Amino acid sequence: MARGPVTPQESDSGSLLADATRAARVRVWIVVIGVLVIAAFAGSSAYDAWRSYERTISANARELGNLAKTLAEQAQDSLQTSDLLLRDTVTWYETEHPESGDVASAKLAARAAGLPAVRVVSIMDEHGVPRFRSRELPATVASVSDRTYFIAQRDHPDLGVVLSDPLLTKAEHRPAIVMSRRLDKRDGSFDGIVQAEVDLGAFQRVYEAIYLGQGSAINLLRDDGMLVVREPQAPQAFGVKFPELVAAGSEGAGLQVSPIDKEPRFVGIAHVAGFPLVVAVTRDKRVALEGWRDQAYRVAARTLILMLLGALAIAALVYQLRRIEVGERALRQSEERYALAMEGANEGHFDWNIADGTGFLSPRMKLLHGRSVDAVVTSREAWFAELEIHPDDIARMDAARRDHFEGRTDHYEAEHRVRHPDGQWRWVQSRGRALRDGSGNVLRFVGSAIDITARKNAEAEKERLETQLRQSQKMEAMGTLAGGIAHDFNNILGAILGYGELAQKAAPEDSLVRRYLDNVMHAGGRAKALVERILAFSRSGVGERGPVNVQSVIDETLELLAASMPPNVRLDKRLDAGDAAILGDATQLHQVAMNLCTNALQAMDKGGVLEVSLDRADVAQSYRLSHGSLVPGAYAKLTVSDTGGGIPPQVLDRMFDPFFTTKGVGEGTGLGLSLVHGIVSDLGGAIDVRTTVGDGTVFTIWLPIVGEAPAPAAKVDMSLPHGQGQTVLIVDDEKPLVALGEEILAELGYEPVGFSSSTAALEAFREAPQRFDIVLTDETMPELTGTALAREMQLLRPDIPIVLMSGYSGAQLHERARALGIREVLHKPLQTKDIAECLGRILQHCTPAPTRA
Amino acid sequence: MSDVVIIEEDKLMCSLLTEWLSAEGYSVRSVAPRESQAANKADLVIVDVYMPRHEGKSRLSAVKSAHPETPLIAISGQFRPGLAGSCSAAHALGVQQVIAKPFSRRDLLLAVRNVIGPAC
Numbered sequence: 020m021a022r023g024p025v026t027p028q029e030s031d032s033g034s035l036l037a038d039a040t041r042a043a044r045v046r047v048w049i050v051v052i053g054v055l056v057i058a059a060f061a062g063s064s065a066y067d068a069w070r071s072y073e074r075t076i077s078a079n080a081r082e083l084g085n086l087a088k089t090l091a092e093q094a095q096d097s098l099q100t101s102d103l104l105l106r107d108t109v110t111w112y113e114t115e116h117p118e119s120g121d122v123a124s125a126k127l128a129a130r131a132a133g134l135p136a137v138r139v140v141s142i143m144d145e146h147g148v149p150r151f152r153s154r155e156l157p158a159t160v161a162s163v164s165d166r167t168y169f170i171a172q173r174d175h176p177d178l179g180v181v182l183s184d185p186l187l188t189k190a191e192h193r194p195a196i197v198m199s200r201r202l203d204k205r206d207g208s209f210d211g212i213v214q215a216e217v218d219l220g221a222f223q224r225v226y227e228a229i230y231l232g233q234g235s236a237i238n239l240l241r242d243d244g245m246l247v248v249r250e251p252q253a254p255q256a257f258g259v260k261f262p263e264l265v266a267a268g269s270e271g272a273g274l275q276v277s278p279i280d281k282e283p284r285f286v287g288i289a290h291v292a293g294f295p296l297v298v299a300v301t302r303d304k305r306v307a308l309e310g311w312r313d314q315a316y317r318v319a320a321r322t323l324i325l326m327l328l329g330a331l332a333i334a335a336l337v338y339q340l341r342r343i344e345v346g347e348r349a350l351r352q353s354e355e356r357y358a359l360a361m362e363g364a365n366e367g368h369f370d371w372n373i374a375d376g377t378g379f380l381s382p383r384m385k386l387l388h389g390r391s392v393d394a395v396v397t398s399r400e401a402w403f404a405e406l407e408i409h410p411d412d413i414a415r416m417d418a419a420r421r422d423h424f425e426g427r428t429d430h431y432e433a434e435h436r437v438r439h440p441d442g443q444w445r446w447v448q449s450r451g452r453a454l455r456d457g458s459g460n461v462l463r464f465v466g467s468a469i470d471i472t473a474r475k476n477a478e479a480e481k482e483r484l485e486t487q488l489r490q491s492q493k494m495e496a497m498g499t500l501a502g503g504i505a506h507d508f509n510n511i512l513g514a515i516l517g518y519g520e521l522a523q524k525a526a527p528e529d530s531l532v533r534r535y536l537d538n539v540m541h542a543g544g545r546a547k548a549l550v551e552r553i554l555a556f557s558r559s560g561v562g563e564r565g566p567v568n569v570q571s572v573i574d575e576t577l578e579l580l581a582a583s584m585p586p587n588v589r590l591d592k593r594l595d596a597g598d599a600a601i602l603g604d605a606t607q608l609h610q611v612a613m614n615l616c617t618n619a620l621q622a623m624d625k626g627g628v629l630e631v632s633l634d635r636a637d638v639a640q641s642y643r644l645s646h647g648s649l650v651p652g653a654y655a656k657l658t659v660s661d662t663g664g665g666i667p668p669q670v671l672d673r674m675f676d677p678f679f680t681t682k683g684v685g686e687g688t689g690l691g692l693s694l695v696h697g698i699v700s701d702l703g704g705a706i707d708v709r710t711t712v713g714d715g716t717v718f719t720i721w722l723p724i725v726g727e728a729p730a731p732a733a734k735v736d737m738s739l740p741h742g743q744g745q746t747v748l749i750v751d752d753e754k755p756l757v758a759l760g761e762e763i764l765a766e767l768g769y770e771p772v773g774f775s776s777s778t779a780a781l782e783a784f785r786e787a788p789q790r791f792d793i794v795l796t797d798e799t800m801p802e803l804t805g806t807a808l809a810r811e812m813q814l815l816r817p818d819i820p821i822v823l824m825s826g827y828s829g830a831q832l833h834e835r836a837r838a839l840g841i842r843e844v845l846h847k848p849l850q851t852k853d854i855a856e857c858l859g860r861i862l863q864h865c866t867p868a869p870t871r872a
Numbered sequence: 873m874s875d876v877v878i879i880e881e882d883k884l885m886c887s888l889l890t891e892w893l894s895a896e897g898y899s900v901r902s903v904a905p906r907e908s909q910a911a912n913k914a915d916l917v918i919v920d921v922y923m924p925r926h927e928g929k930s931r932l933s934a935v936k937s938a939h940p941e942t943p944l945i946a947i948s949g950q951f952r953p954g955l956a957g958s959c960s961a962a963h964a965l966g967v968q969q970v971i972a973k974p975f976s977r978r979d980l981l982l983a984v985r986n987v988i989g990p991a992c
Contacts, residue, residue, distance in 0.1 A: 502950055506922055509949030513974035514884040520977055521891070547974055554950060799986040801978060806989070825986065831943070835989070 038351070042344040046337050053333035057326045064322040068315045075311040076285070080273065083287025083300045086229070086237070091289035091298040093225060094239060097136050098198065098294050101215050102180050104130055104137060105200040108213045112142060112202055120151055127153035136221035138188075138195065142202065143169065144211040156190035163189070163214070172201040172212045182294060185219060185247045185258055194219040194257065196247060219248050226250035234284075234306030240264060242295040264288075264299050274304065364469065369451070371399050371464040378402075387447055387470050389439030409436035409444060424453055424461050431466060434475075446475040483643070494697070497677060501553045508550045516543045552690045553677075555610060555697055566600035567608055569655045569722065571730035573633050576612040580620075587626030595634040599655045600728035607698045608722075614691040615659040615718050622663030622716065630660045635724065646675065646696065647705030649721055654704075657720040665712035675706075695720075739852060740859025742769040745792035747858070749773045750780040750808065751824070752800040760795065763851050769858070777803035781811050788816040793861060795845070795854075798825040798832065806832075809839050820861045874991050875914040876984070878902045879935065880947075882920070885973075889918065892977050893984065897991035914942055916988045920973075921948040932965045943987045949973040 108130055117123040123142070131140045131153040141152040147164030163169045168183040183197035199214040219239075226237045227250055239248040244262030246253075263275070264286065275286045283304040290297050358381070361368060367384025371377075376398040385394050388406055396402045408416065412435035423431040431451040436444040451466020519540045526533040577592055584590060601608070612631075619629050636656045642649040666674065673679045677693040699706055704722040747769045749760045757773040764771035772791070774780035777800045784791065794812060798805035809821045823836050824845045836844050842861050845853055876898045880886040890900045901914070919935050935944065944967045951972035969983045 506949040509973035510882040510885045513949075514882070514888050516974050517885075517888040517892070517977065543974075550949075799982045801982065804985055804990065831988070832986075 038348070039344075042340070046340055049337055049340070050333060053329060053336075057329045060329070061322055061326060064318050068311075068318055071311055071314060072308070075308055076274070079285045079302060079307045080287065083285055083302060084289070085287070086231075087287035087289035087298045087300045089289075090226070090229075090237060090239075090300070091291045091296075094222065094291045094296060094298060095293060097221070098182075098217065098291065098296070100134055101137050101198050101217055102200075102293075104134060104140065105180060105198055105213055105215055108140060108142070109200045109202060112213060113210075117151070123151035124153060124155075127151055131215070134215075136217050138191075138193070138216045138218045140213065140215045142211060142213045145173070145209050147211075150211065160189045166197070168197055168199050168214075169212060172199055173209050176201060176203065176207070176209070182241070182296070184241070184245060188216055194248075222248045223250060223252065231300070231302065232306065234303030236301045238264065238299040238301065239291075240297045240299055242290070242297050247296065264297075264301075275301075361467070366467045366469050368467040369449075369465070373399075373453075373461045373464055376400060384468055387445070387468055388437050389441075389445065407438040409438070412436055423451075424464075426459065431464075434471065445470055446472040494700075505550050505554050508546070512543055512547050512550065516540065516547070519543060549690075552694055555607070555690075555694045564602050564604060566725060566728035567603055567605045568598060568600050568728045568730045569608065569657070569724075570594050570596045570599065570633060572605050572608045573612050573631070573657065576609050576616070577631060580613070580616050584629075585620065585624075585626070588620060588623055589628045591628055591630040591632075593630075593632040593634075595632070596655050597635070598727040598729055599635055599653075599724045600726050601655060601702060601704075601722045602725045603698075603702045603722075607702065611695050611698050611720060612657065612659075614695050615657075615720070618691060619659055619661035619663065619716070619718075622661045624663075627662035627715070630658070632656075632658045636721070638721075644705045644707035644719075644721070646708065647700065649705055653724040654721045655724050657722070658717060659720075660715060660717040662715040665714055666708070666710040666716050667712055671708065671710065674708075739767065739855035741767055741855070742858060742862065744768065744770055745858075745862060746770040746772060746790060747793050747795060748780060748784065748791045749795045750777055750800070750805075751775065751797040752777070753797075756797070760854075763854055767851070767855050767858070776800075777805075777808045781808055784812050785815055788812075788819070791819065793858065794819060794821045795824060796821065798823050806835050806839055806841070809836075809841055813840065822857055822861070874898050874916065874988055876900050877914040877917045877939070877942075879904075879917065880920040881922070885920070889980065892980055896981060896984075898984070899991075914939060916945065916984065917942050918945045918947060918984075921946050921950075929965060932967060936966045943968045945969045945971065945983055945987060947971045947973055947975070 108127065111126065111130075112123075117126070127140045127142070131137050139153050139156065142150045143163055144150050147162040147166070147169050149160055149163075164173075166183060166186070168181045171178055171181055178201065181199050183199070185194060185196055187193065188195050188197075195216045195218055197214050197216055199212045201212055202210040204210040222239055226239075226248065229237065229250075231237065237248075237250045238246060238261075240246050240261060244260040244264060246256050246259050246261055249256060273286055274283060285302045285304060285307050287300040288297055361381065362383055365383070367387045368381045369384050370379045378396065378399055380396050380402070382392040385392055385396075390405070412433075416433045416435050419428070419431055419433040422428045431453070432449070434446060434448045436446055439445055447468050448471045449466060449468035451464055453461040454463040454465065456462050519536055523533065523536045523540060526536055574594060577590065581590065616629065616631065623629065634656055636654050638649045638651050638654055640651055670681060675692050675696040677690060679693070696706065699720055699722070702722050704720060707719040707721070708716065709719075710716040742764075747764050749757060749764065749771055750773075751757045751760065752775055754775045757775050761771040761773045772783070774783065777796070780796070781803065784794070794809070796805040796808050800808075803811070805823050805825070809823070812819055812821065821839075821841045822843050822845055823832075823841050825832060833844055843857050845857055876893055878886055878889050878893075878900060880889065880902070881904075886902050890902060893900045917935055917939050919932065921931060932944070932946065946967045946969070948970070949972075951970055968987045971979055971983055
């Protein structure tokens with residue numbers, strides 16, 4: 020059953036429907052064919068009956084026709100013989116004219132002797148009075164002049180032989196036909212007739228001898244239809260005319276409806292040649308067809324029974340088909356339910372024949388393993404050969420199957436990963452059971468499989484979240500602890516260092532006490548650094564956040580690092596992040612880079628390559644790293660890799676824990692990486708660690724980019740106002756800031772003169788007040804504050820432009836500055852742009868040239 | 873005389889700050905945190921912020937309301953070093969300068985001078 024994996028229900032119900040209609044069509048066909056067969060059978064039976072009917076009819080017609088002909092010939096014989104007698108008698112009588120009655124009677128008797136049918140031969144005179152007869156009759160007959168045949172003979176000289184109507188003889192009252200011929204005198208006048216009474220009883224007897232069966236009759240009729248003789252006898256019909264009987268068929272046989280009783284019957288007719296007589300043999304149709312009818316009834320009964328049996332057979336067949344179909348449908352439905360249940364449960368199933376390696380795999384099973392539904396599976400080996408099972412899972416799978424096959428487990432259950440064509444590993448859980456023969460050998464191995472990737476992922480995710488939660492709880496506790504410690508420690512350290520400093524000052528130089536105090540201060544300094552680190556990793560410190568140009572900080576860190584780099588380590592640096600800025604503070608970033616690089620260098624005590632790269636990376640979808648996870652967005656990606664010994668797994672798990680160290684006691688604090696972790700987490704970033712024991716380690720730090728920030732010492736923009744070699748006095752107690760200021764001023768086209776002491780600066784100014792065109796001074800300085808210095812300088816040269824630099828912009832400072840006539844207050848940290856614009860503004864208004872002159 | 877009020881629970885720390893500032897000629901008064909409301913008018917308030925993330929803000933607000941016009945210097949054992957001078961978050965709370973503990977005498981004096989100038 021081909022089934023698309025996408026919409027199984029739809030296609031299944033569709034096929035079910037198609038099956039049902041197909042089955043219904045088959046049933047209809049069976050019924051139609053059955054009915055046709057039965058109809059053909061009935062038709063053939065009917066045809067047989069009809070043929071048999073036809074045959075019966077024609078047989079009857081033939082029989083009756085033949086019989087009629089035979090009888091007609093017999094009648095003709097008999098009548099011709101009688102006629103011959105009459106002719107002979109006419110000839111004798113006309114020539115001899117006998118007078119004596121006895122002689123004539125004897126002569127007549129002698130002539131009639133050979134003819135049994137002729138009862139009596141008589142000669143009548145011209146008045147119809149008997150003259151002679153062949154024998155004496157019991158009663159005397161007066162005259163036959165009333166008879167029609169006599170009248171006919173008397174009136175018509177040339178009639179020849181005339182047959183009378185059937186009549187009862189006058190003397191004996193017997194049914195007879197009288198045959199007569201005319202006697203002529205010499206002159207040709209009527210001399211009477213000679214007549215022979217043909218006894219109809221003779222015919223009757225002949226006819227009686229022929230047995231025709233019931234419903235049949237033999238009739239001798241005159242050709243005008245008058246009944247002469249009938250067998251069986253029907254005295255009431257004697258002399259009655261049946262012209263239809265004669266008219267129907269002039270000769271031969273046919274079917275007629277009886278004029279008497281309206282019964283249809285067969286009639287065979289033959290004319291008696293030479294005489295106006297007809298023999299008609301009739302048989303009732305009912306009787307004639309009796310045999311046929313019996314046969315037809317039998318056939319009909321047989322046919323009906325067979326038809327009934329046929330119909331029953333068809334009904335039984337259809338019923339059986341229906342039952343089979345219902346059974347099949349139930350089976351199909353059951354199968355489908357099972358398949359749907361399997362699909363609903365996302366389960367595939369398998370059935371391996373262990374003996375020959377063949378087997379059945381459900382479509383879902385194939386899909387589960389990343390194969391197409393119509394993949395052909397020839398054998399178990401081939402199936403597994405084409406799958407890519409995760410190498411870590413093969414042994415476990417095999418062991419589980421072996422354990423089950425060898426009877427150690429009740430059922431087989433294993434979880435394994437399989438690679439799908441898209442390259443993804445999917446988790447599959449399979450369960451099964453072996454079917455064994457009597458001696459415990461495995462014959463079949465049947466079971467099901469389910470995709471548990473989601474569950475596995477969820478489990479992993481849960482575990483990860485739990486770990487994360489534990490970690491963050493740990494960190495929070497640590498943070499609270501560290502915060503508390505830092506607070507107290509810093510107070511204690513503050514007092515130690517503060518009083519220490521006072522004591523240091525109070526102690527005489529080069530004294531023993533001074534040296535002791537120096538050591539106390541040194542130790543205090545170390546403690547201070549430690550507390551700083553604790554604050555950093557515990558993320559409990561409070562710092563400022565602002566955009567930090569990542570690249571400049573990393574670059575700076577690497578420059579610092581280069582100074583302390585062992586000679587056998589090469590530094591490969593590739594920084595491509597441009598002006599990408601993160602939100603944090605530069606110190607944190609510096610600490611991160613420094614710690615990672617220091618660790619890397621320590622991992623390569625036998626030399627190697629330290630590779631540091633920085634670039635931008637856009638993350639399109641959430642991504643989990645070994646430590647933390649990324650949400651989509653832009654990141655600065657800092658990669659620090661070494662070619663050292665790598666990190667062993669047991670260390671990998673704990674390396675970010677505070678105070679965990681692989682170094683000897685006293686060599687490290689174990690805070691380096693925890694500090695990195697704390698800071699990176701604080702900055703909203705994540706860490707990815709890839710390490711191979713023996714091959715080195717790669718730390719990748721992902722930090723979210725918030726925008727762009729120029730590097731603090733970015734190249735001077737030529738669009739900024741530039742000086743024309745004016746001399747600028749710059750004072751700051753911080754030497755690096757003086758150096759930075761000088762650098763900026765030089766680049767802007769000024770001649771900088773820097774001092775890190777306000778008194779020294781005042782000294783220089785006092786010596787040559789006109790040498791300087793403008794003064795930039797920091798406000799917060801130990802000896803002389805910026806405003807104090809400004810006051811002194813203004814005493815020396817009131818028109819000197821002075822700019823105050825301050826890290827703090829209080830309203831009071833501005834007021835004080837304005838009161839002193841200080842032109843502007845610049846805010847630290849110094850920006851090239853601010854300095855350039857400030858100097859440009861001031862020097863444009865007071866041209867330096869005249870003052871210099 | 874510039875009046876400086878110090879709000880610091882740690883007695884040792886408090887006496888150290890008093891010593892340093894007195895030596896520079898500032899008039900120093902130490903006030904317990906709970907009495908900060910009752911403090912008299914001063915030129916500068918130095919306040920220790922314990923747990924800056926949690927209660928720092930409320931303490932600073934309390935001090936600020938007691939000394940509305942007075943500049944503030946916040947000190948804390950939980951500030952990260954390098955923060956001094958430009959902490960915008962602190963500025964938003966009305967703090968002119970923040971100093972991370974432990975700090976040297978110079979750090980403190982620079983900060984104080986920066987805010988209210990030398991003792992006069």
